Amino acid sequence: MIISSNDTSSTVEASGINLAPKDFKWYPFPPGQCPPSYYVILQGICAPLIIIISTVLNSLIAVVLLQKQLRSATNILLLAIALYDTLTGLFPFPTYIYVFTFKNCNDYWPYNYGWFHRINYQVLPFIFHTCSIWVTVVLAIQRYIYVCHSEKAKQWCTVRMALKAIACVNLLALIVAIPMFIEGSFHPITVRSLLDPTKTLEACLVRDYSEDQRFSTLYYVYSVLRALLINVGPCTILVILNAILVERMKAAKQNRARLMRKRSHETRAQEQTSVTLMLVIVVTIFLIVEVPMALHLIIWGLLQLLESNFLSEFLIVAVQFLNFAVLLSYPINFFIYCRMSRAFRDAFTELLCPSKTQNRQERLPSTALRLINKQYNNDDNYNHLESNNNTHIEMKNSIIKIQPSSTVILNHRTDEALISLTPSMNSVDIKHNGTENSPDSIMQQHILFRDDAVTSKNKRLNNL
Template sequence: MATTTISTTNIIQMTVNDNDYNSHFEGNLLDISADPEAYYRVVLFGYITPIFFLITLAANILIVLVLSRPTMRSPTNLVLLSMAVADLLTLIFPVPWYFYMYTLGYYKFLLYPALSCNLYHVMSEILPTFFHTASIWCTLLLACQRYVYICHPTLAKVWCTNQRVTRTILAIFLLASVHQLLRIMPTIMDDNSIIMNTNNESMINNEPQKACRQVIAKWTTSIENLYFGTYFVFRIVFVHIGPCFLLVIFNVLLYNALKRAEKTRNKLLNKQQSTEQRNGSSGWNKQQQQQQQSDDHQQQRKANRGRDANSTTVMLIVVVTVFLIVEIPLAVATAIHVTENMFTVDIVSDRFLSMTIIFSNFFIIISYPLNFAIYCGMSRAFRETFQQMFLKNLFTIRLTARSSSLNPFISTATTTSTTTNTTTTTTTLSSSNTATATTLTRMKNISSASSKGHY
């Protein structure tokens, strides 16, 4: 164990003594209590986030249950399903630490031992970033897939199949995991004893305290700047700025495609109305009128399918728009933060940048339950499946329970009446003659034949 006297800041730079990994290594002390924005973190992540986590948990579980139904299986729904799972897992891992640190107030004390620090680092940073990265790429896949459906329907039959989409989703999660694995590999947490010149509540009489120190592994020291520079540049280009830029383009293209489809549908409706007026005045025979009615029916079915497709497209545009509203500020803040650190420049104040990142992350969290509301409000298939799975069964159970409680003697009376009638019928059949039995058999056959003809 090394003993080092340091002063606390938000992230404390400290020099490690010779009996540790290496004399020239520098490490970061994990001290959340020194965070100047701790008050906002306590309010946002300690009190509000757990509430939205419970809402998101319920909403996304319902989304998964509905979209996993065999009748709902489609390439688009597979992507929506993967997004719901990724968003849910983005919250599941850090929320226990938010509750421990900010709700219970343990952020005021140094976290220890190294196992706890490693769990905190992985569950509050690595895993949420992994799943959120996968969610971002799945959102981009959703927009790209819908664009192919609308603007290149012939290609959609080849590329937008359930099998191909499933493989793409698996590849997205695999690539996101590799991306975050490269982030955690060069990081080492170890136990350390320190004397801190601070007013921290966990420090008493400046006695040595147990704490966690985060250091860089030996194999990355010679390429540290290149390694982390490459990682963060990749993250800016391919996780934040790049996907947001492409999503804006796809949203504009999808909106323009919807406007063109609306104009085409209006032209077809006007043409159909004019044709009906001419047919009514030209005195067509009955066969011609029936043929025209059949053609009109087919056109109406095509129009309904087109209307459903357009509704799905509008829903996805809304989903992507909500995503962009909460993601663009975080993308810009991340790009500024990385630029300042790589080129040692000051673009904005550290406090402003930190507050922007805190509130951006918070707004991303509270946006998760909105997808369920969007699906219910704008997708007829999702709404009907949800009603069939939950609301209909719930209504039936309540109605049955209410009927049983209000009429406790009906079932008993009915059972007694049924038993009496059964006994009487059995006695009558046993004592009747052969002609009566034959007549009943014929009546039963006639009834059976009629029933088969109905179905």
């Protein structure tokens, strides 16, 4: 459809700028009217910087979580959230630079730019942000199952189920976004350039069906459903699950001393509590930026229903700051993972400084070998390992080999691990001279014996 600029019935010259025909408007905004200064600051300066930082940090998260030792159902969901957050910022990035950073708004927008702007600035960010929201809900549900229904965790909290949930979330986001493709139609109009009157170009007009009285009811229903599915509903679910998890964490902290007698069990419980706390913080930050957005949509919908302009200008400005707050929350997850997850820190350190990690792994077996060589005496029938405080640990004839990669001493006769030297602080009881001494006070190492070592009648060892 071509609308001639000479048709005075449809367009009128006013101050050198053509007025849009009836039922049409200039897209994305009238020519010659650059966005306000706060638009330029937020979306032309701050937003591109935040997107670059977020992309780098989320890429590091993805590389770390893709390592084999960190592949789990929870980490798959965290990886998906990092990916969706990155894509939510990357697709509108060209528009931020072109429109707001360089202020290319002094002339009519080309018709060919209409769909590009609509898809990259509105539709795709909406789809990926929707996916991020619902994957966060799936993550909270998964942690709820871990904490409150641990007997069902093996069935529901698996990598396979996590991938299925992500696929369902993608499908949901695509279905919800379908009306965005058809809620308006673009039309070209031939006009003279404002910068060079000798040139003509095809400007972009849009017919917005949401403002058409024939479709107003349908659009209102769609807006309410979208708000419920994308903002209000997920935030309500997350608030409830977050409250339950926090309450269970408090109860677990109070009962841990009474219920967890063995130190290894207590260590595992503390690790699970740390993971739960980390995810609770991630969800809480998500709610801090999403709940105000949900309230904004509710208030905006009510004002549209009542056909009132009350607070309309304030809401238009507020939504820009709310969108920027959502964008600002994307890089924060990286620092939360680094602060609260030791496994993530170790994997990240190994990724950046593999030589440092390798030296640390090689230093532990070499230290153990020096201790063994210093206190190891050959005998025809027995091998004795003697510590500095005269504690004797008796083992049958065997050839002892240390593998630096696993820091495990292997028995060549049985091909089983006899001793595992790790830097953990798990307690092992060794009966010595009528008393029980912890290896924490001996050599700060955890010594784990297999069945052939347990047969010794003079020793009592607990694998904690």
